[in-house]
Amino acid sequence: MPSTSKSKRQKPKEQQQEMQLKTNWLELPSDLMANILFRVGVFDILENVEKVCTGWRKICKDPSMWRVICIDYPDLRLIEKNLAMCKHAVDRSQGQLIDITIGHFGIYGDDELLLYIANRSSQLRRLKIKTCDTLLCKNWTEALKKFPLLEELSLYYYDISKEVVETVGCCCPLLKTLKLNKWESRFFGDYVASCDKIAIAIGENFHELEHLELTGNQMSNIGLQVILDGCPHLKSLDLRKCRFLDLEGDLGKRCSQQIKCLKLPNNSLEGCQNADGYDSDLLDDSDDEFEGYFDYYDGYFDDDDYN
Amino acid sequence: MSKKTLTLMSKDKQLFNIEEHLAVQSVTIRNMVKEDGASSVIPLPRVDSETLALVIEYLNRQQAPEEDEDYVKKFVDERGEIPTLLELAQAALDLDIKKLMDAACMKVADLIKDFTLEEVREALRIENDRTPEEEKAIRDEFQWAF
Numbered sequence: 001m002p003s004t005s006k007s008k009r010q011k012p013k014e015q016q017q018e019m020q021l022k023t024n025w026l027e028l029p030s031d032l033m034a035n036i037l038f039r040v041g042v043f044d045i046l047e048n049v050e051k052v053c054t055g056w057r058k059i060c061k062d063p064s065m066w067r068v069i070c071i072d073y074p075d076l077r078l079i080e081k082n083l084a085m086c087k088h089a090v091d092r093s094q095g096q097l098i099d100i101t102i103g104h105f106g107i108y109g110d111d112e113l114l115l116y117i118a119n120r121s122s123q124l125r126r127l128k129i130k131t132c133d134t135l136l137c138k139n140w141t142e143a144l145k146k147f148p149l150l151e152e153l154s155l156y157y158y159d160i161s162k163e164v165v166e167t168v169g170c171c172c173p174l175l176k177t178l179k180l181n182k183w184e185s186r187f188f189g190d191y192v193a194s195c196d197k198i199a200i201a202i203g204e205n206f207h208e209l210e211h212l213e214l215t216g217n218q219m220s221n222i223g224l225q226v227i228l229d230g231c232p233h234l235k236s237l238d239l240r241k242c243r244f245l246d247l248e249g250d251l252g253k254r255c256s257q258q259i260k261c262l263k264l265p266n267n268s269l270e271g272c273q274n275a276d277g278y279d280s281d282l283l284d285d286s287d288d289e290f291e292g293y294f295d296y297y298d299g300y301f302d303d304d305d306y307n
Numbered sequence: 308m309s310k311k312t313l314t315l316m317s318k319d320k321q322l323f324n325i326e327e328h329l330a331v332q333s334v335t336i337r338n339m340v341k342e343d344g345a346s347s348v349i350p351l352p353r354v355d356s357e358t359l360a361l362v363i364e365y366l367n368r369q370q371a372p373e374e375d376e377d378y379v380k381k382f383v384d385e386r387g388e389i390p391t392l393l394e395l396a397q398a399a400l401d402l403d404i405k406k407l408m409d410a411a412c413m414k415v416a417d418l419i420k421d422f423t424l425e426e427v428r429e430a431l432r433i434e435n436d437r438t439p440e441e442e443k444a445i446r447d448e449f450q451w452a453f
Contacts, residue, residue: 025393025431032400032412039416048424051445053433 026055034059042071042089066093072103087116097121101128111139118143128154140164145171154179154213162197169205178206179213181238192218192244199223203230213238215269220244221251228258236261240269313340314348315363321356322348329366334403353401358394361386365407379406383414389430392418 037059040049050060059065069089073082090097100117117124118139124147141164144150150172160180168175180198199219202212203226210233217223217239224245228234237259239245245265247255255262311327313336331337339349351359370378386392392411399408419427428435437445 025390026433028393028397029400032396032408035408036396036412036415036419039413040420041416044420048422049419049427051424051437052427052431053436054441055436056433057437057441057445 026053030059034062034065038065038068042069043074043085046085046088061092063092063094063096066090067096068099069093069097070101083113086113090117090120093121095120096123098123099126099128100124101126101130103130114143115139118146122146123149125149126152126154128152128156130156141167144168147172148174150175152177152179155181157182160198162194162201165198165201166205169201173208175206176209177211178202178209179211179238180217181213181215182217192220195219195244196223200226203227206231207233209234211236214242215239216241218242218244221246224251224255228254234259236263238263239265240267241265315359316348316350317354317356317359318352319356321359323356323359323363325363325366332366332404334405336402351398351401354398355394358391358398361391361395362398362402362404362407365404375406379410383407383410387414387418389415389418393431 033056037045037049037056045060045065050057066089071086071089075082086102090100097117097120100121102113127147127150144164144167148171150168151174153168153172153175154177156179159182168178195218199214199217200223202209203223206212207230209231212227212231212234213236215238219242224239227237228251237255239247239255240263242265246252247264312324313327313330315323315325315330315336317323327340331340336349354362365379365382368375368378368382383392383395386395392415396408396411396415399405399411418430422430427433
């Protein structure tokens with residue numbers, strides 16, 4: 001085995017410089033360059049990276065760079081600029097957008113943004129919104145009707161209405177993954193009953209669902225029962241922090257028989273995205289986002305096992 | 308599995324030995340082995356010997372699967388210079404070692420992120436080749452950003 005100890009750091013400086021010069025980085029395969037630039041993030045691409053040279057600008061203009069978009073606003077105060085940038089990113093995808101993750105949704109202008117995305121992205125498969133606030137968005141129903149290919153809807157820290165759940169069930173027949181997670185209990189009105197209504201709406205509308213996360217949901221056994229009856233294909237179910245469930249009896253038994261991957265109310269939140277609520281950095285779980293990007297990348301990276 | 312050894316040859320004609328069961332983490336090599344048994348030397352015309360040594364070091368790692376992610380990250384972190392990382396990423400692309408390539412690309416992206424425009428150009432020895440017309444076109448497109 002050749003030794004790998006001859007590290008570059010031990011080499012004289014001139015030689016090191018020579019090494020830096022020997023490759024013209026502009027001649028790197030554009031796939032590779034795109035892979036790197038994509039990871040820089042929407043705001044840095046638009047503000048910086050694409051201005052480096054015409055070659056990079058060309059890569060950054062290619063719609064395939066914008067099929068997966070992950071947006072976390074660097075400065076929440078710049079509302080108009082943030083919105084303009086997001087719209088610009090969506091424009092660049094030229095209708096090819098398949099996966100979008102938005103952080104700090106629900107602050108300002110999101111209603112407008114959601115509809116903007118909906119009107120231009122009929123190919124969307126995954127919509128992920130983090131730390132968005134309650135029922136402020138009036139356009140949800142209208143927007144969701146325009147995502148007929150949606151396979152995953154993930155909303156974090158979000159209160160959603162029964163009507164929206166029904167709309168999704170109706171308009172997104174391919175939906176396999178639904179995540180409605182939050183980590184903070186809110187008590188107002190008859191909250192358990194309203195959570196049950198949502199659970200019932202899920203059970204009645206998502207018969208093809210395979211993955212469901214309802215962390216922090218306050219539903220009772222009634223809601224869960226309808227979900228188990230209505231979603232026979234469910235493979236994974238996350239019930240962490242659902243503290244109004246009583247799974248000691250038959251319902252608990254049924255859960256563990258029916259669901260392959262089950263997380264119970266008292267399981268630890270470890271590994272849970274955004275478990276800290278508002279302050280988490282969206283790009284921290286970047287691996288997850290980028291994994292998605294290359295899944296969609298024309299099967300370029302097929303993951304057959306090594307044996 | 309028998310401990311068969313393969314020989315890889317870098318651009319500058321240096322030879323490196325590696326056990327076959329480790330080498331086939333590279334999809335490119337795996338396909339070669341499948342096709343013709345790859346008994347002779349496998350040439351890698353775009354990978355220099357220093358980069359190939361790194362790749363071999365990576366392929367020889369003995370990590371449990373659950374530690375592997377951390378290992379790959381640490382592995383590229385320790386090679387924090389952009390030219391080295393780009394060479395590594397390109398080699399990983401040619402050899403089709405996805406994890407290594409993604410980690411190297413991520414690291415380069417992280418480094419570039421903190422750079423100003425000029426610093427990026429300097430680090431990658433890129434000249435600003437945009438004409439004044441193009442500069443103007445960009446400014447027009449991003450009026451809200453100025």
